[in-house]
Amino acid sequence: MSHRFETDVxxxxxxxxxxxxxxxxxxxxxxxxxxxxAGLGVDQTAMREAGLVFAVRRIExxxxxPARLGDRLVVETSVASRTAARxxxxxxxxxxxxVLFEALVTLVAxxxxxxxxxxxxxxxx
Numbered sequence: 001m002s003h004r005f006e007t008d009v010x011x012x013x014x015x016x017x018x019x020x021x022x023x024x025x026x027x028x029x030x031x032x033x034x035x036x037x038a039g040l041g042v043d044q045t046a047m048r049e050a051g052l053v054f055a056v057r058r059i060e061x062x063x064x065x066p067a068r069l070g071d072r073l074v075v076e077t078s079v080a081s082r083t084a085a086r087x088x089x090x091x092x093x094x095x096x097x098x099v100l101f102e103a104l105v106t107l108v109a110x111x112x113x114x115x116x117x118x119x120x121x122x123x124x125x
Contacts, residue, residue: 001078002076002077002078003032003035003036003039003076003077003078004074004075004076004077005031005032005035005036005074005075005077006072006073006074006075007028007031007032007072007073007075008070008071008072008073009067009068009069009070009071009072009073010069011069013027013067013069014068014069017066018068018069019066019067019068020066020067020068020071022063025061025063025093025101025103026059026061026103028073028075028093028101029075029091029093029101029103029105031075032075032077032091033077033089033091033105033107035077036077036089037123040123042120042123047120051111051112052109052110052111052117052120053109053112054107054108054109054110055107055108055110056105056106056107057086057106057107057108058104058105058106059104059105059106060103061101061102061103062101062102062103063100063101064099064100064101064102065095065098065099065100066100067093067095067100067101071095072095073093073094073095073100074093074094074095075091075092075093075094076091076092076093076094077089077090077091078090078091080104082119082123082124084118084119084124085108085109085116085117085118085119086106086107086108086109086119087106087107087108087123088104088105088106088107089104089105089106089107090102090103090104091103091104091105
């Protein structure tokens with residue numbers, strides 16, 4: 001099961017070439033992950049207040065084709081694997097049916113002391 005999040009490419013997302021600056025794909029997939037978690041009923045603000053946060057442990061990214069100013073992208077997020085405290089997501093940015101960017105993102109759940117803790121139930125089930 002995957003989650004889809006739409007976002008537009010704005011002028012601020014592009015570089016001198018007129019294409020999306022590579023680091024901005026990380027922003028797009030971050031927004032996609034936040035929308036995915038919210039769709040599962042995970043309130044990240046309440047989690048933080050309770051002393052639990054997510055941290056990105058690893059990102060493996062492939063830049064396959066450029067996005068341009070004015071493009072409407074769809075970020076698709078799906079679970080690739082998970083353990084009690086770690087989850088790897090497959091995230092892709094599409095323009096129509098074409099995959100422009102793909103990343104495997106490993107997240108860990110951490111307590112306020114920076115130590116790993118179990119993922120929230122909504123993400124484990």
